[in-house]
Amino acid sequence: MRLLTRSERLVTPWRNGGGQTSEIAVAPASANADFDWRLSIARIDGDGDFSAYPGVDRLLMPLSAGGLELLVDGVRQSIPRFETIPFAGETDVSAVGVTAPSQDLNVMVRREFxxxxxxxxxxxxxxxxxxxxxxxxxxxxxxxxxxxxxxxxxxxxxxxxxxxxxxxxxxxxxxxxxxxxxxxxxxx
Structure with missing residues (x-):
């Protein structure tokens, strides 16, 4: 069992440059984009597209008080704080209506894993x-x-x-x- 504190994490830009990610854990430990699974907290500063991750299943949980508005394959969805939405990494997903920085918890798992x-x-x-x-x-x-x-x-x-x-x-x-x-x- 390992304690992973927030203060020990590196913050990196999203693959598409549209936000920032604080990686909690990843396997294998040396993985970049070729992970089996990844757990992270993302910061969304404004409206924009999510990075594509073909072959990866994603779970997203908004952490900020207002929840998060997403456009998922053209359909607008309101995700309340602490609720989870699943979507495939190849799905067209965008944050919309962002008026203040927002955070969300993400779990990504390579489907074949x-x-x-x-x-x-x-x-x-x-x-x-x-x-x-x-x-x-x-x-x-x-x-x-x-x-x-x-x-x-x-x-x-x-x-x-x-x-x-x-x-x-x-x-x-x-x-x-x-x-x-x-x-x-x-x-x-």
Whole structure:
């Protein structure tokens, strides 16, 4: 289990230059665009297109108070704060109606590698998050006064587990739970 603090992350421009990304974790660790999966927080400063990621399934969760307005293949969608929208990396997606900088949590998984899930949960005193063998589980602090396994757990900090471990989050606040499951292959 690893604690990944917000202060340790590098911020890089999007592939298309339309925003910035703070990468939480990626596998393999040395991957650039050829990742199996990636977890990040993006900053959107204005209206514009998302970068294309053919062959990648994406999950996006707005973190800012107003949520996020997207144009997905020409259809306008309002995504409330802490709700998740799935879309394929080759889908034509644009942010629209952006009047103030906005942040969103992203999970991207190469389709041939596996699948992912992303949910927001409320912590009221204590929450145990278990991960299964072979599954990568990330818990991301969203807001509130939280501790993880006894350590301070600030907003946008993350804990990553890639084994059958249990992460204990204590306090009052909200967390996001992201899970990446490799595709099981016959004969493996």
């Amino acid at each position: 596996g699948a992912a899930s992303l949910v927001c949960e409320v912590v009221e005193r204590s929450r145990l998050v278990s991960s299964l063998t072979g599954e990568v589980t990330a818990v991301i602090a969203l807001d509130g006064d939280l501790r993880v396994n006894g350590e301070r757990f600030d907003s946008e900090d993350a804990v990553l587990s890639d084994g059958s471990e249990t992460i204990e989050v204590e306090g009052i606040g909200r967390i996001a739970i992201a899970r990446v499951r490799p595709v099981s292959r016959d004969g493996d």
